Amino acid sequence: MSGGQRLALAATWMASAMTVTLMTLSEHFRIVLIDVALQVDSGTMAVMAVLGEIVLVCVTVVVATVVAQLAFGQAVDELRQQIALRRLVGSKRAAERRGLFGRFAATGAIGAVAGYGTGAALSALATQALRSALPEWSAAPLPSLQPGAIIPAVGVAIGALLAAWGASRNVLGVAPLEALADAQVDSRFARPARLTGGLVTVSVGVALLAAGVALGFFTPQAVLVGVVGGAVTVFGIVALATPATSAMLKLFKWPLQGSAVGRSAYGSLVRAPHRVGGITIALTVGIAAVTMFAVAGETAQSVLLGMVDHVDIRADQEAALNEMTAQLMTVVSLAVACGSGVAVFGFIATMLMSVRARTREIGLMRLVGMRVKQARSMIVVETAVIAALAMIGGLALGILFGWLGTFMMLGSVAGIGVMLPQLPWSLVPALLVATALVATATAVPAARRASGIPPLAAVNAA
């Protein structure tokens, strides 16, 4: 099994386990809050809670799909030589694609099923723990695994299937000649640009988002349209990741010109736009997920608390509402952990794989005079630049989606209407610290791997 396939397996497994657990816990919260604590027969509340769950699960599924797509893409790159050789000796293009799709699809399905099992176990443990920790929970009828938890596992499987289908399409571009030709450095990353497809997808996504906003004036169910629109937009952005990161990279050209290491780092980032785009997008969706939930939570909280001042509300209901907001934030942060966890994992894994794929290039630099320390610094700088790109993109996307989502869910509630997005003050510093930690956790092993590449690697491959 190639490294990319292993990553896809791990990502779908992780995402499935996390979303199954998340689904069970959020169901628990919903039952306890709406039926037990609030003790009101509030239809709107119940609908909102279900919608919220759908959003939470969808975001994690989308993130998992993006990572799976990236991982399968990497797997195709790794298998390219093999595929070219089989094509050379007579295998048909369609047969190669079918074979690869079958393997990828199986990988995703196994990950989703295994993740469901793991998630069921985690759910049982968490339910047990919460029952003993929170008194009001012990009274409620809570199963150790909510029946609805199968839905996100199925979602992850479907997402992986779509990712496998998309990635297997890259096989069509493998020429039999590649098995013979002296493999040029990094040529394996050359893939046809998917500019038109990406632009069309983003346009459709944006149109759906606009429809969601329009519907948001009338019903909270608008958020369902919004979720679809958001997902479509994200996949469009993934397709556009290469030109988008290339354009954004130019921002870093000038500050990196000062040193040999900076120039080398910039050079290798610019030269492999597909690789860089893929790695950047993994971290971007992670940061976007965190930002989106933080912005949505903060905006919803400020709107709801503002409403309490205007509406005649019983004291016990107000207390319940406050508690609900607090517990809501717990569920939200759980979802944040799920979404970003899978993305961060994908980022670290692809970054490490990319260093391995660049063995020859790094060996060449070492051969003509790059010191071990410089090779290490080059990888660190590259990681930092990618992290910075992801931070910019992720913040922008997250704020937009968080704001739109909140409006779609709450905009139709009487007395709320259009609101401004609220950023928790701690979000940006917290994201900066977290991204820096993730980048360090990535850069250290990646740099160690790079510094272990002997200059002889350039000669032997030649």
Next chain:
Amino acid sequence: MLLDRITHSFGSGETTVTALDDVHLEVQPGEFVAVMGPSGSGKSTLLACAAGLLAPTRGTVSIGGRQLSGLNDDELTEVRRTQIGFVFQSYNLVPSLTALDNVRLPSILGGDAPDSERLQQLADRLGITDRLQHRPSQLSGGQQQRVAIARALSMVPSIVLADEPTGALDTASAHSVLDLLEEESKRGQSIVTVTHDPLVAERADRVLFLRDGAVARATDKLTAREISNVLLELIEGSAA
């Protein structure tokens, strides 16, 4: 450059493979030496040892009067950067960098101020002046190899190590690349090239023939025909 009776073996015990067996080679400034031999005769190992990329099991390698054994990785890197120029069959240029930046790479990596005037002269001599702003992918094979030679010469190294420098070139480009190497050697540049091609070896001042890791014969300048005959004898000798 001096390879003082070097032996290089891989593995241990019964599986030991001796890739180089007591090979002695001294190259004077301005000398152009070709190393020939059938596949598996140890040519590539010799080149790797000469560059300090492999440490010989026995014997020593010196470049510019400095012994390579005992140097740490940073010191070896500095030797490669300043004392050795590399030319490969597949050019091995960095695709993201322009031709000019490829040529300047060793000095950029060392943080040296580039000697623009010298680089300009070098580019003129190699006929790549109007190609310096191009990327390797925009250049023909012959042009890429000229850029690679410019990079190899950019630091005024003690020795240029070439591995089948014309292996990927058409006849005309190969011819002009060989003319350039010969000319540089006349200007005082030491060059060692490993090759299968008698037309390359014919340009050298001396030819070293390897067989099964050992020096089978060492000759002064020979014609391509004479070189071919020696090679044939060597191959027939091993078959017998």
